[in-house]
Amino acid sequence: MEDRTDNRAKILESAVHLFYQRGYDAVGVQEIALAAGVTKPTLYYYFKSKLGLLEAFLKEWCEPACIRLEEIAAAYQGVPSETLYALACTLVDIAKENREAYFLLLSLNYSARENEAFKAVFPYMRRMFRAMTGFFTGAGDKLGNMNGRQEQFVISFQGIINHYILVMDEREIPPEEFADPHAIWELVRQFMYGIYS
Amino acid sequence: MEDRTDNRAKILESAVHLFYQRGYDAVGVQEIALAAGVTKPTLYYYFKSKLGLLEAFLKEWCEPACIRLEEIAAAYQGVPSETLYALACTLVDIAKENREAYFLLLSLNYSARENEAFKAVFPYMRRMFRAMTGFFTGAGDKLGNMNGRQEQFVISFQGIINHYILVMDEREIPPEEFADPHAIWELVRQFMYGIYS
DNA sequence: CAAGGAGTATACCGATTGGTATACTAAAGA
DNA sequence: TCTTTAGTATACCAATCGGTATACTCCTTG
Numbered sequence: 001m002e003d004r005t006d007n008r009a010k011i012l013e014s015a016v017h018l019f020y021q022r023g024y025d026a027v028g029v030q031e032i033a034l035a036a037g038v039t040k041p042t043l044y045y046y047f048k049s050k051l052g053l054l055e056a057f058l059k060e061w062c063e064p065a066c067i068r069l070e071e072i073a074a075a076y077q078g079v080p081s082e083t084l085y086a087l088a089c090t091l092v093d094i095a096k097e098n099r100e101a102y103f104l105l106l107s108l109n110y111s112a113r114e115n116e117a118f119k120a121v122f123p124y125m126r127r128m129f130r131a132m133t134g135f136f137t138g139a140g141d142k143l144g145n146m147n148g149r150q151e152q153f154v155i156s157f158q159g160i161i162n163h164y165i166l167v168m169d170e171r172e173i174p175p176e177e178f179a180d181p182h183a184i185w186e187l188v189r190q191f192m193y194g195i196y197s
Numbered sequence: 198m199e200d201r202t203d204n205r206a207k208i209l210e211s212a213v214h215l216f217y218q219r220g221y222d223a224v225g226v227q228e229i230a231l232a233a234g235v236t237k238p239t240l241y242y243y244f245k246s247k248l249g250l251l252e253a254f255l256k257e258w259c260e261p262a263c264i265r266l267e268e269i270a271a272a273y274q275g276v277p278s279e280t281l282y283a284l285a286c287t288l289v290d291i292a293k294e295n296r297e298a299y300f301l302l303l304s305l306n307y308s309a310r311e312n313e314a315f316k317a318v319f320p321y322m323r324r325m326f327r328a329m330t331g332f333f334t335g336a337g338d339k340l341g342n343m344n345g346r347q348e349q350f351v352i353s354f355q356g357i358i359n360h361y362i363l364v365m366d367e368r369e370i371p372p373e374e375f376a377d378p379h380a381i382w383e384l385v386r387q388f389m390y391g392i393y394s
Numbered sequence: 395c396a397a398g399g400a401g402t403a404t405a406c407c408g409a410t411t412g413g414t415a416t417a418c419t420a421a422a423g424a
Numbered sequence: 425t426c427t428t429t430a431g432t433a434t435a436c437c438a439a440t441c442g443g444t445a446t447a448c449t450c451c452t453t454g
Binding site (some may be wrong): 194 | 216217218219221222223255276302303304306307308309310311312314317319339346349352355356357358359360361363364366367380383386387388389390391
Binding site for chain 1 (some may be wrong): 407411412413414415
């Protein structure tokens with residue numbers, strides 16, 4: 001019995017791995033089942049479709065990640081740079097804990113808008129965006145007059161962090177290296193104070 | 198005769214449009230041919246494979262874009278903020294001129310590493326990266342001691358600009374609006390001097 | 395006019411796609 | 425022991441995939 005429920009996890013794991021490696025559309029369910037050591041109907045028993053497989057991943061992995069970020073943003077207590085640093089560290093931590101899952105998420109976020117995979121991921125990315133927008137709005141008193149520039153800040157901040165993580169991935173830098181606290185602080189510092197220092 | 202050579206352009210145009218909308222792997226050659234008003238063998242006559250279609254796009258559209266950026270980076274004459282602004286404006290201009298093509302490029306750049314589409318795009322993205330890295334190295338005297346932080350700057354700068362363009366696309370902001378010189382200057386200013394101002 | 399090549403369409407290829415009908419096995423509850 | 429139920433596999437489906445062999449229609453050149 002225990003190796004049966006284990007099958008579900010193995011399928012999801014194989015799916016994330018293959019989606020990460022070659023892309024959602026480029027991978028067939030057949031291949032996922034094969035990699036998980038099961039047959040296709042078993043896959044369709046747990047996840048009713050290929051998209052259901054992706055949605056299960058989002059609900060079980062991405063959702064908790066969203067919550068972590070929302071909690072940090074909500075816990076803001078008056079030191080913007082610390083919260084920003086905490087947010088950046090958490091993002092990198094999430095990437096470190098399950099590297100493939102995080103890169104899959106980013107890839108999907110940057111993929112074609114009418115793609116069904118993108119549509120499934122978009123709500124989760126918007127949640128993260130809104131959590132941070134809320135933080136910037138709340139931190140307005142400490143960051144000077146932002147008059148509507150909160151969104152621009154979030155765009156930049158997210159852009160910097162995500163692009164950093166993606167470039168680290170491209171170069172196959174191991175997580176323990178790219179998750180270096182000092183490097184992350186440098187990114188945050190640069191974001192806040194500019195490239196002069 | 199003229200409508201025959203026109204077919205090639207129509208096929209490429211349709212391909213870019215569909216790849217942009219739904220992703221490289223999600224689109225079949227059949228569909229591209231149909232959208233272009235031709236049949237499959239005609240497509241295979243001009244572009245010998247589906248990947249060849251993508252490679253043609255890269256060579257004919259992405260290559261000139263790379264050259265424009267390289268020229269701007271090479272023309273640097275001592276005012277970093279102006280060159281950075283010029284680079285940002287050029288990127289946004291390129292996106293404005295052929296919006297779908299640029300977003301397709303970004304999507305592919307952020308897609309799975311082992312995907313054949315990503316492998317085709319990667320060299321071009323690296324060219325852009327290197328052009329900018331070169332600029333930051335050359336501008337070292339004006340930007341203070343960067344001791345090896347050039348790459349981090351480029352990562353941030355590219356991240357900000359690309360993420361900005363992608364977010365504008367997600368929100369379906371028309372090019373004439375997101376290409377606003379003042380908004381772009383704000384991004385560059387923020388990059389250089391931080392979010393305090 | 396004849397020859398040849400560029401460009402296009404009809405019709406096909408084997409392989410794979412996402413997805414399912416059906417029957418089986420194993421375990422648990424009555 | 426009998427029944428039920430969750431989980432799994434065999435074997436299949438129509439549709440589509442990327443790609444091509446072949447023949448045709450033009451237009452150009454000799």
